[in-house]
Amino acid sequence: MSENFEALLNEQEEIKVGDVVEAEVVQIEDKQLVVSLPNGLQGAVPVRELTREKDVELNTLASVGDKFELLVAQEVRGNAKDEGYSFILSKTKLAARKAWEELVGRVGEVVTVKVTKVVKGGLSVDYNGLRGFIPASLVEDRFVSDFSKYKGESFDARIEEVDAESGRLILNRRDILAEEKAKKQAEVFATLHEGDVVEGTVARLTDFGAFISLGGVDGLVHVSEIAHTRVNRPSDVLKAGEAVQAKVLNIDEEHGRVSLSIKATQPGPWSDIEEKAPVGASLDGVVKRLTTFGAFVEVFPGVEGLVHISQISHKHISTPQEVLSEGDDVQVKVLEVNPEAKRIALSIKALEEAPARTEEVEEDDHYEIPEAETGFSLGDLAEGLSDYQAE
Structure with missing residues (x-):
């Protein structure tokens, strides 16, 4: 072999x-x-240059005789050559180089x-061996205080x-979520109509109501629409994740x-009220308000x-406060029920024995109480007296 050919070969x-x-x-x-x-x-491929996995056994990744395409990452010089190899080679760096090349023009x-x-x-992410970054503002389409759950x-x-x-790779997840949300919203709105009864899950609770997930759209149940009874805080009657x-x-x-x-969607307190409180029934109750x-x-x-004030007592009273207080337990008789207007007329005195009428009252069929002393109209007084006489 000529010297020139050998030099060219080398x-x-x-x-x-x-x-x-390509190395074997x-x-x-x-x-x-x-x-x-x-x-x-000869060259060396440290385990960190062969895989990104930790605590891995090399014999599970390679066998003698296997061939790999590798990147020459470093030339060994000085005393390090005594180890018997001349170069440090890398499979992971080669994969990263190819990954960068593949990303060109793919924004x-x-x-x-x-x-x-x-x-x-934000978040550090891996894409085909490359380190990328997602800024906190581009992770979700809403505010997130703790990112640890994404690891x-x-x-x-x-x-x-x-x-x-x-080596800069910036990614955006927020816009993808927003697009997916918009698509799901469109699908839900296409099938949603006023008056529909739907099933959902309590997504989150606030002081003013509960947000219900409908599978792409969150609907708001205002605190006044949670129950027929008064609700001070939505969290008193609902919990996150609950199906409703x-x-x-x-x-x-x-x-x-x-x-x-x-x-x-629930039976109201006035449902079947004529059955629960028929005219003539005697019911236990609690005084809630005095007027x-x-x-x-x-x-x-x-x-x-x-x-009505005329139905509180057999004796004349100027104000209900003379004989009643808020919170009192009382027994009442149902005089009239109007389900449509959600009104019930009650009487306390109808369940009490009337006192013996005095001779003076019996002789004077035209006894009247001046309007100024009653606190209600003459029409109300006449209605109350007629009810009294009917008994």
Whole structure:
């Protein structure tokens, strides 16, 4: 072989940092592979340059005789050459180089990434061996205070910026979620109508109501629409994750809003009131409010009836406060029921024995109490007296 040809051959077989070579495994050591190179020299592939996995056994990744395409990452110099190899080679860096090359011109595309670490300002993610970054503002389409739950998760994100030279890869998950949400909203609104009874899950609770997830749209149940009885705080009667039924009260597709009512799907306190409180029935109740013209007595939860001042006592009283106080337990008789108007007329004195009439009253059939002393109209007085006489 001529000297010129041998020199040319050696020049072709010269290996330098940055080259991609095919190498064959000749030995498996504790933390590295020893490989033979095309020029007859040997190189080493440390476990960290073979895989990103931790605590992995090398013999599960390679066997003697296996061939790998590797990147020449570093030339071994000085005393390190005593180990018997001339280069450090890498499979992971080669994969990263190819991944960067594949990203050229792909801004705007959607790729799948895995969260490797929660860092200041966002999430560090892995894409085909590359380190990417999702800023906190681009992780969700809503505010998030704690990002720790994302560690280890895989999800789709859109490529926002690629700079191979500086190793910069910025991704966006927020816009994907917003697009998916808009698509689901459109699907839900297409099938949703006012008056529908729908099933949903309590997504979150606030002081003013509960947000119900309808599978793409969150509907609001105002606190006044949770129950027929008074609710001070939604959390007193509902909990996150609870399945509920609700009636659609209003749809505002333009702003993505749905108003719901839970109580509209439940029997109200006035349902079957004529059966629960028939005329003539005797009921136990609690005085809830006192007015100048009578007392409102709760006979069932959410059902209050009026005891007109003329029906409180057989004796003349100027105000209900003379004989009643809020919170008093009383027994009442049902005089009249109007389910449509949600009104019940009650009487306390109808269940009490009337006192013996004095001779003076019996002789004077035209006895009248001046209007100024009663606190209610003459018409109410006449109605009360007629009821009294009817008994």
